[in-house]
Amino acid sequence: MTIELNFGVILSEILLLLVGCFIFLFDRFFKNKGYAFWLTLLSLLIASGVLLISPFGGFTLSYQNDFFSIVFKFIVLFGAFLVVILSKNYLTYHSQLNYGEYYGFLILSLIGAFLMLSSMDLITMYLSMELMSFPVYLLIALNFAQQRKSLEGSFKYFLAGAMGSVFLLLGMGLVYSATGSLFFMQIAQSLFGKAELTYVLLGFLFILAGFSVKMSFVPFHMWAPDAYESAPLPITSFIASIIKFVVIACLIKLLMVAFIPLKAKIGQILIPVVLLTILIGNVLAIKQDHLIRMLAFSSIAHAGYAGLGLITGDLIGYSFTIFYLWVYLIMTIGMFSIAVFLANYQKDLLYIPKLSGLSQISPGLSFLTLIFMFALAGIPPTAGFMGKFYLFIGLVKSGYIWVAILAVLFSVIGAYPYLRVLKFIYMEKTEETFSYRWEPGVWFPVSITAFLTLLIGIYPKPWVDMVYRTLYLYLTFLFYPY
């Protein structure tokens, strides 16, 4: 086995790291903090260009550039691009948060996400997960001077994350003692032809518990509402969409590459967890009056929907899961852009009853809210419906009909909180009015995400095919290289 140090494959991470360090080092010399925004945007664009031309291959044994990592890195970059644009708008209205470090921490978190998507051993995966979450803990606490609550949310997330890390490390230790390696390929090799798997299964369950904290699966979901509510809104959309996407994609990678014999069993174990996640997320979302809290509980429920694809334990189910997460990334960033718009002009508009009569004040905004709420609830001509449809069809096809029926019933409960928002917007009257202005920082992400939501809702096939082919080609190249 040779150790390659091929710096060409890891170039995008190095680039982002350099930009992050530049921001931290030279932030004092810039009076106008807009430079950090443009620098970040530019570096994201250059990073995507570098990704396009970067060769496949490994940087030591623990990092690999392949179909999986490159395609999903593009999705992450797309989300981060929108989040950064949104941040610029949010920070102009909340100038007490306007530091260059905001973008610096965002970039550092993005490096963690990139490394996690490319990681080929458990240690790298764990460490890059920490690298992804540490800056986010700090960004949640950014506003602590004005809002004491943000410290609470950040600390809760931090403690939950620390507990998850303990589980993860314990599981990694068990897997190491059973298989003698931490590299995915070697774990797969040693599990192949092994009759007794209970020891490895126990280890993997601990790893799953560690991941569940970040994915906010049910026994580990309690940090989510507080952290979401107290964070700056663009950061909330970052946690809800990108971090969830990366962590679940890595879980799928673990199942597909390293723990192949455990796939079916893990699916069975996940059934009650996933159903409970959907149920609890949806039921608790009903009572929330704060828009962001409602979206936080809905994000718990959506993580549950995405988990439905893991139950069947085959490539089709996994590709549906990732497709759903991609759809969810679009919907969440769109919905949070609208929330940023509302919070910019009147902070209490984030309370759902205060939204009443919004359709008189701003019909365009109300229509966009309608699109995203329909998408989140899963109502036909939107992407949210197609994502759920594929997941349920996948379950029915592989014989888990009762799981599909229960999930459909729970998602009917889940439609209520979204439709309630629409009821306030469209069916109530109001005397109040406020002036607003459409700014590129909001309309750009909103229009792109709304367009994609409708496009994927009407013509989903190429997107599902893209995800499926990515996973298929990845596995083919991994196990049969030539």
Place this chain on the structure above:
Amino acid sequence: MGLGIDLNSLIFGYLAFAMVVSSVLAVFSKNPVHTVLLVLVMVVHQAFLLLTLGSEFLMAVQLIVYAGAVLVLFLFVVYLINLRKETKHSIFVKRFCLCSLVFLLFLGFMGVNLYLIYGAKKFEQAVLPFNPLEKDNLWWIAHYLFNYYLLPFEIIGVILLVAVLGAVFLVRKVKTTEEA
């Protein structure tokens, strides 16, 4: 062996028991100085556990870094910011009894599960990817750290950078709402 207990498991049992007891006491101790000292006891026992596993280099590192540097630093912090007394709170969790009951039930459930899975058979012997007796301890650590785990080693550097930056960033001087 005559008693049916070999010396290895006796020593391991003592070290593990001492570690668990000292860490539990550290959590429940009211005095922060006592907490730090109990953690010190735990760390020393851990170091000797590493010695029984044959990794003398890690034992030395554990003693020098944790017992020697980190905990002394903790002790300094405790003295410097005058944290002798614990701040008292009313009970944080409502229905504390119910919660602890549920926790105990959960523990019992886990225990029964583990017993059902592993009670019948002996634990598998751990698989090692190399023969540790071939070279000395330090050689193996260096070999694995700088060949196979080079990237994680670098990532740890970035994580520490984030931690330092974050600590500095969070203690910056800002106008709170009360002042403004």
